[in-house]
Amino acid sequence: MNLTSDEPRRIILARHGQTEWNIQYRFQGRTNVKLTDTGKRQAHALAARLSSWPVEIVYTSPLDRAFYTASAIAERHNLTPVILPELEEINFASWEGESIPNLEHEQHSIYSLWRSDPFFYPPEGAETWEKLYVRMSHAVKTFLAGDYKKIVVVSHGGIMRALYAVFVGLNPHKVWNMEVSNCSMSGIEMRRGRPCLIFTNDDLHVRAGECGEKLPVWGEQKTL
Numbered sequence: 001m002n003l004t005s006d007e008p009r010r011i012i013l014a015r016h017g018q019t020e021w022n023i024q025y026r027f028q029g030r031t032n033v034k035l036t037d038t039g040k041r042q043a044h045a046l047a048a049r050l051s052s053w054p055v056e057i058v059y060t061s062p063l064d065r066a067f068y069t070a071s072a073i074a075e076r077h078n079l080t081p082v083i084l085p086e087l088e089e090i091n092f093a094s095w096e097g098e099s100i101p102n103l104e105h106e107q108h109s110i111y112s113l114w115r116s117d118p119f120f121y122p123p124e125g126a127e128t129w130e131k132l133y134v135r136m137s138h139a140v141k142t143f144l145a146g147d148y149k150k151i152v153v154v155s156h157g158g159i160m161r162a163l164y165a166v167f168v169g170l171n172p173h174k175v176w177n178m179e180v181s182n183c184s185m186s187g188i189e190m191r192r193g194r195p196c197l198i199f200t201n202d203d204l205h206v207r208a209g210e211c212g213e214k215l216p217v218w219g220e221q222k223t224l
Contacts, residue, residue, distance in 0.1 A: 017042035029092035042183035049205035061087035070154035089156035093125035
């Protein structure tokens, strides 16, 4: 995707905190599953990590698990999250609520095909790559439309992988090989009008406990 931007900017893509369905290995999709207590702690750990980074705007999926995470981040900067419908998770249709072990057992051939190339072998009735590409393109245009230089985008595992493909230009057939942990963050920097993926799946703040707030965000030097 060939993008232009008058000024350099940095965009952090973040996934929501843990939900009960994450623990149970269930497809969530558009189902509005809330965060567990652990997920809420993860969200606040991410917010603490980003507290010293001069966030100017926070975009979020409308689903509760993302909105809670985004609100924790925005509150640290006296901001209100901006809901962007395009950031809602992929629609998995009849697979929503289904567990991976169950699908592997009862729909083995279909699930194996999906697992081999998720964007291009969706379950029946689910969102296609063509439709996903269009809405991710709209989302990216929104990120770059204003004058914001420090942007946080809170969404979902599937959406972050789609943004890697649509925004950064990574191979959509391969991005599902990239890990996207709960409340991890990835950094994209615009360089001469082109997006560059600087880091991915950084969840040190989740694993560092109280020390997480002291961790640098974008290579800044900090004393731990």
